[in-house]
Amino acid sequence: MTRYAVTGARGFLGWHLRAALQEQGLAAEAVPVGDAFDLAQATAAVDGSARAIHIAGVNRASDHEVEAGNIGFAEQFAAALRGAKTPPPVVVYANSTQSTNGSVYGDAKAKAAEIIASAATEIGAEFVDVLLPNLFGEHGRPFYNAVTATFSHLIASGESPTVENDKELTLLHAQNAADLLSGVAPLASIADLQRQETVTGLLARLTAYNEVYRSGEIPDVSDVFDRDLFNTFRSYTFPAQSPISLTRHADARGSFFEIIRSHGGPGQSSFSTTVPGVTRGEHYHRRKIERFTVLQGRARISLRRLYSDEVVSFEVSGDAPGAIDMPTMWSHNITNIGDELLYTSFWTNDIFNPENPDTIAEVV
Secondary structure, three states, X not given: OOEEEEEOOOOHHHHHHHHHHHHOOOEEEEOOOHHHXXXXXXXXXXXXXOEEEEOOOOXXXXXXXXXXXXXXHHHHHHHHHHHOOOOOOEEEEEEEHHHHOOOHHHHHHHHHHHHHHHHHHHHOOEEEEEEEOEEEOOOOOOOOOOHHHHHHHHHHOOOOOOOOOOOEEEEEEHHHHHHHHHOOOOHHHHHHHOEEEEHHHHHHHHHHHHHHHOOOOEOOOOOHHHHHHHHHHHOOOOOOOOOEEOOOEEEOOEEEOOOOOEOOOOOEXXXXXXXXXXXXXXXXXXXXXXXXXXXXXEEEEEEEEOXXXXXXXXXXXXXXXXXXXXXXXXXXXXXXXXXXXXXXXXXXXXOOOOOOOOOEEOOO
16 A cells, blocks of 8 residues: 655644545555654654655744744654655645744744755655645644634534634635645645635634534535535534434324425435344545434444544434434444334435545444
């Protein structure tokens, strides 16, 4: 399997990168830096890799820690590159648009770029300097990674955040950043992938998603930015807001309940039957919104966040219908735990494209 070497593989962007690489059938090998740095181990991780990607950095700490951390990580990464017997042909740096703003963080990122570029030149590798703006994405750490994470966390917790310093942001979804770092998306496409929004506008969008989604309805996700931002928001609502209760109407003729209300964008519905004891699914999605609704029978729906042992399970029944929305980057499955045939409805926000299925095999 083709292997990419990655620093910061267990951080926010590193987690998103690993999820993106898995779709391509690529392995991500962690390169230790910082206090865990070991030159022999780091060199072995870089040696023979098809691409070495430096993500690790420090963005919130004292000025000294920010400067020392970013420069120190770059020097450790550079040492590993120089020590590799078979160095990677491509070296990528997850830089920041702030590297030109004259701040302590910006100057440290700029210096780190110089260190890595010099090492890439020495080993004869192509150096790719990716200037990333404000990132947002599923499972960012509130009060640390980005304002999007903080707002989403607070709104999902029932609080009403306010804006103290309104300004225009350049926003990029972490999955798009991952595609830029891996080379799937050309660097020139970054202008098309990012979006301008004010802090007040961002808060208004997230608040509007919450008003719609708290009743189980899907907001308008016809725009890919809204889709990505909504997926980010709903990662903070899971599992607290699951399952979504559906109102069942029954009389002598039978029963009726609504499965979903979508406020905009494409969608596709499907239906399956599953015999007792059988499990379906065992995959995850990077961008797709998917809802499972059991119509008849009993099922257990299980989900696991990628690269963790955390498994969340729900037992659902057609007698008391409830819908489960699959968070992006969580593997999921559904098992018939009853004695009769299981009837399940599936809804996704996009029309299935076999050339870009966004369905990546991963056992829960």
